[in-house]
Amino acid sequence: MEGFLQKLKGLDAYPKVNEDFYKRTLSGGVVTLVASVVMLLLFVSETRSYFYSATETKLVVDTSRGERLRVNFDVTFPSVPCTLLSVDTMDISGEQHHDIRHDIEKKRLDAHGNVIEARKEGIGGAKIERPLQKHGGRLGKGEEYCGTCYGAEESDEQCCNSCEEVRDAYKKKGWALTNPDLIDQCTREDFVERVKTQQGEGCNVHGFLDVSKVAGNFHFAPGKGFYESNMNVPELSVLEQGFNITHKINKLSFGTDFPGVVNPLNGAQWTQPASDGTYQYFIKVVPTIYTDIRGRDIHSNQFSVTEHFRDGNVRPKPQPGVFFFYDFSPIKVIFTEENKSLLHYLTNLCAIVGGVFTVSGIIDSFIYHGQKALKKKMELGKYR
Secondary structure, three states, rough: HHHHHHHHHHHHOOOOOHHHHHHHHHHHHHHHHHHHHHHHHHHHHHHHHHHOOEEEEEEOOOOOOOOEEEEEEEEEEOOOHHHEEEEEEEOOOOOOEOOOOOOEEEEEEOOOOOEEEOOOOOOOOOOOOEEEEEEOEOOOOOOOOOOOOOOOOOOOOOOOOHHHHHHHHHHHHHHOOOHHOHHHHHHHHHHHHHHHHOOOOEEEEEEEEEEEEOOOOEEEEOHHHHHHHHOHHHHHHHHOOOOOOEEEEEEEEEEEOOOOOOOOOOEEEEEEOOEEEEEEEEEEEEEEEEEOOOEEEEEEEEEEEEEEEEEOOOOOOOOOOEEEEEEEEEEEEEEEEOOOOOOHHHHHHHHHHHHHHHHHHHHHHHHHHHHHHHHHHHHOOOOO
């Protein structure tokens, strides 16, 4: 048994030196202090890296089909009244939505950008169209206007050409006009009045759109209803001068936000030059999945963008507005959060301690033997 222990003792890779043979130096103390500080810093850095997850990136082909896309936006138009602003969407599949009124909130702004009024309702005012004739059709070119009284006429020749005349006809019949929003004359007069009231104001529009996951566009088009009506309204002659579509994009994102996402249009601002026109953003949407450390998936999107302005001084004159054309990348990006294993962490700590200890020992030995050689030469008189 004693022979076995002696053999085991011979395998000792760490032979001990009697303390009487130790020699401590000033340079060794400095090297030890610096090595200790370096080990401490590396230890803190490695510990932080262990507790904070790392993100792995992977690219795959996007094979998803039939999904929907949520577009979040917050855009400010300092020179376009809310009444004249409408939001439309359309895509290559033929799906179209005009003057969207749900999931959108508008805020009227004064000339200094202060909020006058905020409402969660239709983004634009009622669409102004050609007046409704008594016979049921719309007023044609060269035709004399004779508005319907909505059943309250006293004779076949009676016309109601204003909201007040319709009210008077109802009053004579003893009827109550419960919903003037359904009366063509009242709707048109209310639209004109709101345009005149909000002249010189701006508008902040924010909310979200739910669209199909195919190439398409959404746009903010001021005065679209007025242009489409193709009629002469003297009170709205100010609109014929064009629109200032200067705008600021406070936020634009596709899908849910996830850690580290960068939306390049957040905070983007554009000021219109002398003439009006159409400002276009061409967006490439990249489908993205972010998997957090708990294994929960966040399905979202990233995007890149280019911009272009179409001057309005051309024929045919383009519809003024701000257009966002989007298309989808066939590649999907997958981000996965991962934590280092405890074994990996302990291995790195051992490497730090061992590596710093070894390097500092080499440096100390170099300094010690250098000083010793220099001192010996000085004693021999080679250095005076």
